[in-house]
Amino acid sequence: MKNTPLTLAKQPILFVINPNAGTDRRKEGFKDLIHKYLDTNSFDPHIVFTERAKHATELTKTYYQQGIREFVAIGGDGTINEIGKELVNTEANLSLISKGSGNGLARHLNLYENEIEGIKKIPARKPHKIDVGLLNKTIFLCTAGVGFDALCAHRFSEIPGGRGLKAYVRTAFGSYRSFKSIKLLNGQEVFSLTFGNAAQFGNNAFVTPLAEIDDGLLDCSLVKPHPWYAVAKLGQQLFTKKIDQSVYVEYQRAKSFEFDFEEPQLIHIDGEALQQKEKHIEVNIIEKALSIRI
Numbered sequence: 001m002k003n004t005p006l007t008l009a010k011q012p013i014l015f016v017i018n019p020n021a022g023t024d025r026r027k028e029g030f031k032d033l034i035h036k037y038l039d040t041n042s043f044d045p046h047i048v049f050t051e052r053a054k055h056a057t058e059l060t061k062t063y064y065q066q067g068i069r070e071f072v073a074i075g076g077d078g079t080i081n082e083i084g085k086e087l088v089n090t091e092a093n094l095s096l097i098s099k100g101s102g103n104g105l106a107r108h109l110n111l112y113e114n115e116i117e118g119i120k121k122i123p124a125r126k127p128h129k130i131d132v133g134l135l136n137k138t139i140f141l142c143t144a145g146v147g148f149d150a151l152c153a154h155r156f157s158e159i160p161g162g163r164g165l166k167a168y169v170r171t172a173f174g175s176y177r178s179f180k181s182i183k184l185l186n187g188q189e190v191f192s193l194t195f196g197n198a199a200q201f202g203n204n205a206f207v208t209p210l211a212e213i214d215d216g217l218l219d220c221s222l223v224k225p226h227p228w229y230a231v232a233k234l235g236q237q238l239f240t241k242k243i244d245q246s247v248y249v250e251y252q253r254a255k256s257f258e259f260d261f262e263e264p265q266l267i268h269i270d271g272e273a274l275q276q277k278e279k280h281i282e283v284n285i286i287e288k289a290l291s292i293r294i
């Protein structure tokens with residue numbers, strides 16, 4: 001009997017590219033890179049560009065309904081969030097190619113690398129389930145928070161065409177001068193309150209340095225109001241994974257947190273600002289909920 005060669009169907013894979021992420025706006029070139037460096041014997045690539053905020057979520061939903069189970073985010077934490085939240089508790093896998101300003105999740109997972117390497121390595125990387133966080137029921141994958149960080153996220157989003165590390169640094173310095181601490185209902189003043197599923201905001205700023213992404217816990221870093229002369233040391237501790245040791249920081253690890261503020265707060269979810277209507281902040285975890293190729 002004659003052996004017929006076995007032909008395995010190629011797996012469809014969707015690349016979602018955010019042209020607005022990071023500083024490199026010339027992302028049209030990704031089409032050529034994907035066709036050149038992806039293992040097209042195994043994968044059949046489909047490539048889409050986002051046209052506006054939240055579009056990545058719509059695209060992910062549509063293509064998931066059409067049967068796609070492999071997704072690639074090309075952008076930063078905001079883009080990954082928009083795609084990832086649609087894939088929570090599904091059988092789909094997400095791969096990351098870093099093209100954002102901070103790239104916190106990719107850095108945490110050691111996936112922060114050159115885009116060609118990222119495309120080539122997709123088939124070799126194994127799906128791994130990570131936890132996801134919820135702040136007032138909104139999903140975050142990396143960090144979410146209230147106070148100074150949320151103000152920075154808000155101001156950052158308003159800079160016309162200006163993303164990237166330099167824009168972050170300028171925004172943080174500019175916001176520090178005008179920022180007034182926020183108040184909990186019990187009277188405690190807070191400079192910033194960050195919940196970390198991952199250890200960093202991005203750019204190796206380790207705001208929740210003890211966070212592990214698959215341990216069933218979220219980390220909470222509460223920075224208290226501090227004198228101006230403490231800023232340099234806090235900054236140094238932020239970038240050397242020691243902020244939990246600061247005298248101005250209360251650090252906790254748990255499955256859930258609740259805080260009541262005097263006023264409804266501006267929050268950030270993976271670096272994107274969002275105004276809350278409630279004064280209550282509730283943070284929860286969904287364990288091992290999203291499959292990322294690592």
Ligand SMILES: Nc1ncnc2c1ncn2[C@@H]1O[C@H](COP(=O)(O)OP(=O)(O)OP(=O)(O)O)[C@@H](O)[C@H]1O
Nearest residue numbers: 021022050051052053076077078079100101102103
């Ligand atoms: N075509 C588009 N035009 C304008 N904004 C877009 C477009 N597509 C997506 N967006 C928005 O761009 C924002 C920024 O994306 P993203 O967070 O990925 O990049 P970044 O902020 O530069 O990186 P990081 O979050 O890692 O610092 C997201 O809020 C997303 O909703």
